[in-house]
Amino acid sequence: MSVSNTLPNSIPFLDLVTPHVELEQELTGVFRKALHTGGFIGGPMVEEFEKAFAAFCKTTCSVAVSSGTDALRFALMACGVKAGDVVVTVPHTFIATTEAISQAGALPEFVDIDERTYNMSPERLQEFLEQCKKDKSGKLISHRSGRPVTAIVPVHLYGQIADMDAILKLAEKYGLAVIEDACQAHGAEYFSRKHNRWMKAGSMGRAAAFSFYPGKNLGACGEAGAATTNDNCVADKMKMLRDHGQAKKYYHDVEGYNGRLDAIQAGLLHAKLTHLAKWNAQRRERAAEYNRLFAAADEAVVSPFEPSWSRAVYHLYVIRADDRDGLMNHLKKVGIGTGIHYPIPLHLQKAYATMAYSQGDFPVAEKAAAEIVSLPMFPQLTAEQQARVVEEILNFSFRFARKHVEAEAASLAAADRTA
Numbered sequence: 001m002s003v004s005n006t007l008p009n010s011i012p013f014l015d016l017v018t019p020h021v022e023l024e025q026e027l028t029g030v031f032r033k034a035l036h037t038g039g040f041i042g043g044p045m046v047e048e049f050e051k052a053f054a055a056f057c058k059t060t061c062s063v064a065v066s067s068g069t070d071a072l073r074f075a076l077m078a079c080g081v082k083a084g085d086v087v088v089t090v091p092h093t094f095i096a097t098t099e100a101i102s103q104a105g106a107l108p109e110f111v112d113i114d115e116r117t118y119n120m121s122p123e124r125l126q127e128f129l130e131q132c133k134k135d136k137s138g139k140l141i142s143h144r145s146g147r148p149v150t151a152i153v154p155v156h157l158y159g160q161i162a163d164m165d166a167i168l169k170l171a172e173k174y175g176l177a178v179i180e181d182a183c184q185a186h187g188a189e190y191f192s193r194k195h196n197r198w199m200k201a202g203s204m205g206r207a208a209a210f211s212f213y214p215g216k217n218l219g220a221c222g223e224a225g226a227a228t229t230n231d232n233c234v235a236d237k238m239k240m241l242r243d244h245g246q247a248k249k250y251y252h253d254v255e256g257y258n259g260r261l262d263a264i265q266a267g268l269l270h271a272k273l274t275h276l277a278k279w280n281a282q283r284r285e286r287a288a289e290y291n292r293l294f295a296a297a298d299e300a301v302v303s304p305f306e307p308s309w310s311r312a313v314y315h316l317y318v319i320r321a322d323d324r325d326g327l328m329n330h331l332k333k334v335g336i337g338t339g340i341h342y343p344i345p346l347h348l349q350k351a352y353a354t355m356a357y358s359q360g361d362f363p364v365a366e367k368a369a370a371e372i373v374s375l376p377m378f379p380q381l382t383a384e385q386q387a388r389v390v391e392e393i394l395n396f397s398f399r400f401a402r403k404h405v406e407a408e409a410a411s412l413a414a415a416d417r418t419a
């Protein structure tokens with residue numbers, strides 16, 4: 001992924017400078033406050049940010065931690081996931097999703113994604129759960145590993161919430177905890193047919209994890225994350241886990257971790273949080289503009305699909321193209337930054353070779369990984385820049401299609417001559 005490009009007239013994949021320079025006064029004020037109070041760990045800046053982020057997510061609690069990976073690990077552990085359990089998730093995500101599951105002591109097992117939303121397919125999840133058996137004590141046992149299945153982690157990829165009504169219904173039927181990986185979905189909304197209202201990412205599962213990695217819709221100036229929940233007991237456990245297993249200083253109920261969020265990062269995030277709704281709205285406008293420009297291009301590219309029950313926040317704007325690698329090369333040459341999120345599905349990663357999955361196990365995720373490309377997407381992206389991105393893509397796609405037709409015509413002519 002190229003974040004910025006030095007060619008004249010280049011369009012970066014992501015602009016991390018402009019929003020920070022725009023807020024320079026506010027952000028440096030946070031540093032000054034920390035320097036003058038010496039409050040670097042915990043304290044009011046962390047607590048105030050937690051309150052504000054919980055309110056933003058429409059949850060009762062948020063627990064600020066040092067990364068999204070830690071947020072997911074603590075959320076899983078606080079929801080009762082134990083060593084030896086199976087947690088069901090998707091192969092089309094960043095490896096942090098499964099790292100957190102493994103770090104909680106559990107084994108990730110996969111179900112395929114939906115072809116259009118790239119999120120967990122409720123149908124594939126149902127198939128997986130139907131193949132599991134209950135043991136004598138009523139535990140659900142994975143048909144794949146023979147271990148107890150205790151939780152599901154849907155990932156709200158690219159800023160769009162997975163079909164939570166269907167996933168939560170299955171979780172309830174099989175007695176499983178749902179922990180949302182909302183690391184890319186700050187502020188995304190989902191219309192719950194069950195509750196007949198729009199709900200925010202992070203407010204629907206037993207707990208949820210957010211990442212504030214700098215490039216996220218809400219990004220820190222370093223590493224940071226938060227877990228949200230409506231369950232006070234889960235929140236208290238997560239608070240202990242992030243702080244060496246203590247609720248009271250030096251009284252350790254369990255062994256925990258050093259997973260706290262710095263006060264400076266909390267202050268910076270709090271300042272930026274007040275702009276998040278506006279930035280998300282700008283991302284939605286940018287996505288609508290890309291959609292409008294691509295609509296004229298017939299089937300040259302497949303643009304993102306947003307179901308009627310979704311209000312995505314476009315952490316990434318991902319299209320599919322026939323010759324993805326050729327297209328990326330072309331865009332690089334003309335100074336346009338792109339990325340692939342993600343090129344190898346997790347079940348085919350070397351890190352998981354011992355899980356004995358093979359090519360073809362999750363065909364939808366595999367096909368997506370081969371065809372997707374993420375285009376420049378950030379709130380400050382201009383309409384002119386978008387028009388140029390789309391023009392370059394359509395020029396390339398048109399040339400690709402023409403080459404394809406010419407090659408087919410040549411091979412037909414050759415076949416005619418030899419007949």
Ligand SMILES: Cc1ncc(COP(=O)(O)O)c(C=O)c1O
Pocket residue numbers: 067068069070093094096097155181183184210211212213224225
């Ligand atoms: C889907 C997903 N899950 C988890 C994470 C982990 O977050 P962090 O990098 O803050 O640990 C990320 C961050 O990139 C992510 O995109």
